[in-house]
Amino acid sequence: MTTFHRSARAAALMSAAFAIAVTGCSSGSGDPGVTHVTLIQGVKGNPFYTAMACGAQEAAAQLGVRLDVTAPDQFDASLQTPVVNAVTAKRPDGVLIAPTDAVAMRPPIKNLISSGAKVVEVDTALEDTTVSTAHLTTDNQAAGKAAAAKFNEILGGKGKILALSSAPGISTNDERVAELKKALTNYPGLEFTGVQYTKEDATIAASVVSAALTAEPGITGIFSVNSPSTQGAATSLRNAGVANRVKLIGFDAGPQQIEQLKQGSVAALVAQSPYQIGRDGVQYVVDAVAGKEVPKSSLTPVMVIDVKNLESPEAQNFVYKTDC
Amino acid sequence: MWILTALIAIIIMFSLVRPDSFASPANARNIALDAASLLILACGQTFVMITAGIDLSVGSVLIFASVVSAKVMLAMGGSNAGLSAIIAGFIVAVAGGLIWGLVNGAIISFGKVPPLIATLGTLGMALGCAQLLTNGVDVREVPTVLNDTLGNGTVAGIPWIVIVAAVVVTIAGLVLSYTRFGRYTFAIGSNIEASRRSGIDVRAHLLKVYALTGALGGLAGFLNVARFATTTIAGHTTDNLNAIAGVVIGGTSPFGGVGTIVGTVIGVFIPAVLQNGFVVSGVQPFWQTVAVGVVLIVAVYFDIKRRARTSK
Numbered sequence: 001m002t003t004f005h006r007s008a009r010a011a012a013l014m015s016a017a018f019a020i021a022v023t024g025c026s027s028g029s030g031d032p033g034v035t036h037v038t039l040i041q042g043v044k045g046n047p048f049y050t051a052m053a054c055g056a057q058e059a060a061a062q063l064g065v066r067l068d069v070t071a072p073d074q075f076d077a078s079l080q081t082p083v084v085n086a087v088t089a090k091r092p093d094g095v096l097i098a099p100t101d102a103v104a105m106r107p108p109i110k111n112l113i114s115s116g117a118k119v120v121e122v123d124t125a126l127e128d129t130t131v132s133t134a135h136l137t138t139d140n141q142a143a144g145k146a147a148a149a150k151f152n153e154i155l156g157g158k159g160k161i162l163a164l165s166s167a168p169g170i171s172t173n174d175e176r177v178a179e180l181k182k183a184l185t186n187y188p189g190l191e192f193t194g195v196q197y198t199k200e201d202a203t204i205a206a207s208v209v210s211a212a213l214t215a216e217p218g219i220t221g222i223f224s225v226n227s228p229s230t231q232g233a234a235t236s237l238r239n240a241g242v243a244n245r246v247k248l249i250g251f252d253a254g255p256q257q258i259e260q261l262k263q264g265s266v267a268a269l270v271a272q273s274p275y276q277i278g279r280d281g282v283q284y285v286v287d288a289v290a291g292k293e294v295p296k297s298s299l300t301p302v303m304v305i306d307v308k309n310l311e312s313p314e315a316q317n318f319v320y321k322t323d324c
Numbered sequence: 325m326w327i328l329t330a331l332i333a334i335i336i337m338f339s340l341v342r343p344d345s346f347a348s349p350a351n352a353r354n355i356a357l358d359a360a361s362l363l364i365l366a367c368g369q370t371f372v373m374i375t376a377g378i379d380l381s382v383g384s385v386l387i388f389a390s391v392v393s394a395k396v397m398l399a400m401g402g403s404n405a406g407l408s409a410i411i412a413g414f415i416v417a418v419a420g421g422l423i424w425g426l427v428n429g430a431i432i433s434f435g436k437v438p439p440l441i442a443t444l445g446t447l448g449m450a451l452g453c454a455q456l457l458t459n460g461v462d463v464r465e466v467p468t469v470l471n472d473t474l475g476n477g478t479v480a481g482i483p484w485i486v487i488v489a490a491v492v493v494t495i496a497g498l499v500l501s502y503t504r505f506g507r508y509t510f511a512i513g514s515n516i517e518a519s520r521r522s523g524i525d526v527r528a529h530l531l532k533v534y535a536l537t538g539a540l541g542g543l544a545g546f547l548n549v550a551r552f553a554t555t556t557i558a559g560h561t562t563d564n565l566n567a568i569a570g571v572v573i574g575g576t577s578p579f580g581g582v583g584t585i586v587g588t589v590i591g592v593f594i595p596a597v598l599q600n601g602f603v604v605s606g607v608q609p610f611w612q613t614v615a616v617g618v619v620l621i622v623a624v625y626f627d628i629k630r631r632a633r634t635s636k
Contacts, residue, residue: 044610045610068606069608070603070606073562073613074561074562075558076556076558076559076560076561077552077554077556077559078361078548078552078556078559078560078563079559079562081358081552082354082355082358082596082599082600083599083603085351085354085355085357085358085600086351086354086599086600086601086602086603086604087603087604088350088351088354089345089346089348089350089351089354089600089604090342090345090603090604090606091344091345101462101552101554101556101559103462103464103552103553103554104552104553104554104556104559106553107471107475107476107551107552107553115350127464166558167460167557167558168460168461168462197460199558
């Protein structure tokens with residue numbers, strides 16, 4: 001009995017010591033004069049958000065503000081809400097956030113703003129545009145149009161195209177698919193065969209693509225609006241032995257996507273500018289904290305990258321930097 | 325109660341690191357609010373796990389209940405719906421959860437399918453049904469009154485959702501400790517054969533336990549709609565594992581027969597406090613996942629040690 005209690009107490013102390021050791025690593029000083037900014041990503045460990053954090057870091061260093069980066073385990077409003085609430089408790093001066101749901105994230109973000117923080121939305125946005133100070137996002141319409149044009153080029157003007165999205169209700173993904181569908185009507189030889197949802201899971205994407213190819217063998221083009229789906233689709237095409245016939249256009253230009261492009265499992269990539277979103281976002285939020293006027297909504301450019309233009313300086317600018 | 329010591333140590337530690345922000349009433353309120361819905365799911369899970377069972381379907385049941393409830397409220401007026409629609413939405417949510425609980429219970433106690441498999445099956449079925457009903461698109465027309473009161477309102481500074489969770493926890497704790505229902509639950513988890521021979525209707529009791537868990541999932545689903553004002557179909561995928569982790573950290577044995585609701589409350593709060601504390605202290609988010617994993621294994625390690633000691 002006594003030994004059990006002693007070891008139990010030791011374990012309790014151990015867990016506490018562990019937690020102290022962890023928090024000890026990065027707890028900075030609470031300088032009152034320094035502007036504190038927090039970036040709340042949509043999900044942990046996605047190269048798009050990592051590049052965005054790098055851009056934010058660069059701007060933070062230049063402007064002399066302190067930047068923290070945090071994220072939920074999954075792209076899920078019920079998991080992002082506690083993160084936003086914890087950030088609210090920190091009382092930062094400004095916050096950059098990629099809301100994981102256009103409606104569900106409204107109450108916690110409003111609460112954050114009422115605690116005194118200036119909020120800039122990055123990438124995704126709330127349906128209610130009156131909540132935040134500013135919104136920076138990829139020109140998703142241009143992305144959809146560019147993908148349609150690229151399909152026309154690589155498919156020789158003829159084919160059926162399937163779109164892969166993560167889940168309905170994510171503003172950025174919906175817009176990319178809608179614009180692709182609209183733009184495809186300009187090319188009489190190209191036909192839109194619908195959209196499938198993959199929950200940003202490569203395994204789900206692989207099985208969805210296999211099923212879609214069985215149901216509709218005429219599919220010759222796949223447009224994937226996020227990187228896990230691209231990875232799953234590429235695997236599925238290779239397994240089915242149709243990688244040469246079915247052309248895949250992916251989204252994002254992280255290290256893995258560039259590798260896929262070089263290997264030829266992806267025909268082209270629509271690259272966004274996460275680095276610029278992060279950098280400009282910090283600039284906006286710092287301006288807003290200082291009481292300056294900032295543009296309510298801004299779009300950042302996209303570029304279609306393929307093996308032919310990959311080495312050009314312009315394309316290299318669009319390749320995501322994930323180490324900083 | 326070494327686990328309580330651990331929770332207090334964690335709270336003290338974060339309060340020392342960030343006295344101005346972590347240790348504020350507003351933050352305590354936020355942590356309680358974030359833990360509330362999981363706490364309700366974990367109460368049901370505690371009963372199930374004491375019977376040596378498991379319920380993986382709770383997150384999907386929550387989503388299903390959110391969807392049917394939101395659909396009913398939409399049909400009765402959507403954003404402008406009044407009290408009658410809200411009451412109907414509440415009843416439908418709990419009933420929807422109860423039905424899945426009964427399905428689980430029937431498959432497990434009468435069909436003799438192991439709980440892990442039965443609830444893995446209904447996990448997919450409940451989520452799939454929710455997606456079928458909505459075509460995968462969230463229902464977003466939730467009564468504004470509901471969102472402003474139960475969802476985000478407070479009474480004397482305490483959020484409504486936290487009050488509901490506290491009531492559920494209190495009732496669950498009393499039922500488990502002081503009623504025949506609670507004693508049967510422990511008896512079945514300790515020795516199912518002995519329970520049967522001493523005259524307990526084991527099948528009927530298991531059916532009731534899973535039905536209870538389903539109904540609590542339904543209640544959590546209703547609170548979810550009230551709080552987020554949408555059905556969050558793509559969310560709550562890890563609620564089942566988080567509830568199980570909370571229950572086990574709180575000292576309920578994964579082998580059945582042992583457990584308390586008080587322990588579950590502490591077990592749910594440890595991950596919630598760790599996550600909040602890590603974010604408040606600006607620690608890299610990946611650490612939180614590591615820390616919760618460590619706490620879970622330490623908790624089960626002590627459970628196994630305790631069992632070895634008592635069986636000696």
